[in-house]
Amino acid sequence: MATPLSAERFLDALRAEGVRVVEHDGWRTHNRNRKGPWGPVHGVMLHHTAGRDSVALCRDGMNDLPGPLCIGVVAKDGSVHLVGYGRTNHAGRGARAAYDCVRAESAPPARPGPDTVDGNVHFYGFEIENLGNGRDSYPGAQLDAVERIAAAVCRAHGWHAESVIGHKEWTTRKIDPSFSMAAMRTRIAKRLGGAPSPATPGPAPACEPFPGAAFFAEGRRSPVITAMGRRLVAEGCARYEVGPGPEWTAADRNSYAAWQRKLGYSGGDADGIPGRVSWDRLCVPRAA
Incomplete structure (x- = not known):
């Protein structure tokens, strides 16, 4: 159980972990806090976007689901776009069994069970740009960024890797993210075993920038x-x-x-x- 980090402390934690951050206007105060509490927080929830124009959608939301839909969007090139901070419409209701496992920092249940807990209250939510169809790939830079953002939040709160959960582990209604959460938690645990480190710079980004x-x-x-x-x-x-x-x-x-x-x-x-x-x-x- 923890009080959410301030926006500035959250940003500092990401940067200390080597996350390449893109700040969008007003992200620090763009949230759904007027609709209910954010906190106490217990963990990080990961999602995939399953659509196009992910950053704009996650910031603005839809008619039936107002934005922001997460705190940050992890792009294919490994940049993390901050679009909101606070309570966001990302998790919805999920299983009490999954909630209890995150609080106890133990492995999530094989089957989550009935949806009775509002996850928007208790989780930092991040969307990962991917169609989620099994054919759209996750570049190495993108997975590295996912690992780093999750580790940054866990390190700031003193949590273990088991405090990171996938949406598909929260409720049977969802299938995201479309990669192994067990493998991602292994990566996060390994990172948390050492000191924060900046991303290793290469001579050029992994992907060719859009030439227009x-x-x-x-x-x-x-x-x-x-x-x-x-x-x-x-x-x-x-x-x-x-x-x-x-x-x-x-x-x-x-x-x-x-x-x-x-x-x-x-x-x-x-x-x-x-x-x-x-x-x-x-x-x-x-x-x-």
Whole structure:
């Protein structure tokens, strides 16, 4: 049982753990506290977004579920977007058995049981950008960020890794996140066994940053286009007879349109010209 961290102490904990933070306007006071209490807090709950435009959605919510829908969104590149702080609409009701296990810092039950406890009161909620369909991958930088944010909160409160729970372990209504929570808790426990450490900087981010839609014009040649094509092949979206190669062609556009459709886009939103959200989802490796 604990009082929630202040927004500033929470931010300091993330940064000390090496989390790459993106602060959105007003996040410190954007919450649902007027609808009920936040705290005492007992743990961290992890989710996957299962949709597009994750940061905006998690900040603003929907007509039937007002935002914020979490405290932070973990993007594919490992950045953590802070969109709210306090009570958020992320957990909903869950099982008393799961709640008791988190409080006791023991493994969650195999079957959660009836939903009787309001998790929005008792958990820090984080959304992880992923479609959750078993085909959308979690890049290494993203999983590293998940590990770090969970460890940061646990370290600040003096909690163990068993204080971290998945939404699917909280209620039988949910399937997120779509990775092994046991494996993630093992990673968190290992990190908590040592001192906080910054992320090890590399020469470049794991994924190629979005070059802008205007980059994908007829006649453009770049190793980025080759790298993109190889990722489209790996995702089963290739529409190439030859290649992929460094020059932007109709085959690249047709292949990218297949990727957009795979993500659920249609009509003019699946025109084959990369946009930031679909590009970030593809996670094109840095081109030499």
